[in-house]
Amino acid sequence: MSTIALHNLTKRFGTLTAVDDIDLEVSAGEVLCLLGPSGCGKTTTLRMVAGLETATAGDVVIGGERVNHLTAAQRNVAMAFQFYALYPSLTVADNLAYPLHAEPIAEAERDRRVAQVAEVLELTHVLRRLPGQLAEGEKQRVSVGRAIIRDPNCFLFDEPLSRLDVQLRETMRGQIKEVLSNLKKATVIVTHDQFEALTMADRIAVMRDGVIEQVASPHDIFAKPSNIFVASFIGTPQMNLIPATILEPTQGVSNFDIGSQHIAIALKHRLRPGDRITLGIRPRSFELVAQQGPETILADVDLIEPMGAETLFHLAMQDHELRVVVDRARRASVGERLAVRFRPEHTHIFDANQQLMQP
């Protein structure tokens, strides 16, 4: 079975802890995206799985077997590097064929596999070229091709699309997803781009400072971020995070103090009056209403950013900024005062430790 499991995996470089005691399981055929800001330890994690970096502590288990003691060459793992790492002195065809050198197969069979992979990745016309003569997108496809030409235990991709331009990135996202779905192997894709993660992954692991903050499906990561970091990292425009103080409830409705305004939302959370919390609301979850009510706050339009089909309003509420996305038909002028309604089903509450509170 092609699976990957990491147990208490830790990597220190001197005093710096790049990867801090992480646990992760990837099942056969599953695509897991390791998502996090630059420098959070994604590449280091991948390199430990591949055997290019020795773990300071913890275990790497591939296909049910603990592989800590095996070298990279012995682990039978395929990896596509962030900067492609193509062999500069070999042609594209030889680059693709290189991983097969260790396998006892006939030359005809090898050529057939190269031709097949080149076909899938549309590289047939550049097979005779050297890597230095390729466009960025072609290099990227060669690096993917070199990974999938063998039949390894699992696949690792380090920011496979980060160096492509926006359009190419979109087509490649779909293409890689299609290729991977046919391979039925445990796959880890590292990325710092949430769209890549949300579109390609079966599950997403959000990482920060060497720690995995949450592992969940793309839907759950978006709908139920387990803490403020994940909430603010996923989704654009960023989720609004509004500090608030809990007031005495009235008839099953929770009351909050936001700066100088009060707000009443019908929430099922058990809240203790006096506690300080953070309200998390996505910019698309607000509603602009004509009438002020207990569920609304007032804010002034500060900046208007058209985004095509929608418009992003930056609203000023005392010293706080509120991002609200509305249909582009909704017009407003700078300085106008708007009433914004909170909707209970779309309001996340984070406690003083920044963790999501369950209703």
Place this chain on the structure above:
Amino acid sequence: MAWRKRREIGKAGWGWTGFAGIISFIYFFPVLWIILTAFKSNADVLSVPPKFLFTPTLENFVSVFRRSYIPGQAAVDTGFDLFFFNSIYIAGTSVALALVIGTLAAYGFSRYPLRGNDTYMFIILTTRMLPPIIVIIPIFLMFRLAGLSGTYTGIIALYTAFNLPFTIWMMKSFFDELAPDIEDAGRLDGSSERRVFFKICLPQVRAGLAATAVFGLILTWNEFLFALLLTGIDTRTIPVAMAQTIGGDIGVRWGLLAAIETLFLIPVIVVVFALQKHLLRGVTFGTIKR
């Protein structure tokens, strides 16, 4: 690389091209003068003012290999065929050895650094910091004691040792430039460390090998002082033999010397032209585009 577009913008105009031509000519003039002299008869060599137009003759080249030492006597072999062989054999072998040992050492220094790696690299270089004349006496004594004076083994070992620091420093800088990810990719693709070195690293530093080989060859080819003291009659190299050709009863035979020098130039020119494609990339060091 036919697909690469020829540079049009910023192409040098005639003025600059002419200027570069004049500078090149000034540099090349001594070499040109030697080559012309080699084809002159003795009378033409000594004529004042110097002649640029003359009837070329090959007599100097013949006398390099066979001539009479005392006027009137029959011509005898000068032994220069052996000296040419010696120069090629000694320089070629010692540069090849230095390249093999030095490249392996440089890879080690680059990829498996020792504690205090830089100190070792510095110590390696110190052996080339002293002027050769200062170390010649201890080395001469060591060679006498070891019975290496006048042997091929001795002079080849010495030249190898002299070429090593330079080779190690050059090759280390080339290995340092390589992207480590490419080697890691090789490891993941199932390559042993030996295969990573031979199949992945070495092909990427071909330009560096060529540049290092050429510099080493030129230095070794022209070396005079150690060759003078440490080679015997059988192992003599051209620079020493050339020096011994100066003098004699009838004064310096400039035409003969120029002929030796012209022949002496040929191997260097052949090697440089053969490696030129790599050389131009090699000497630009880190600016190689990946």
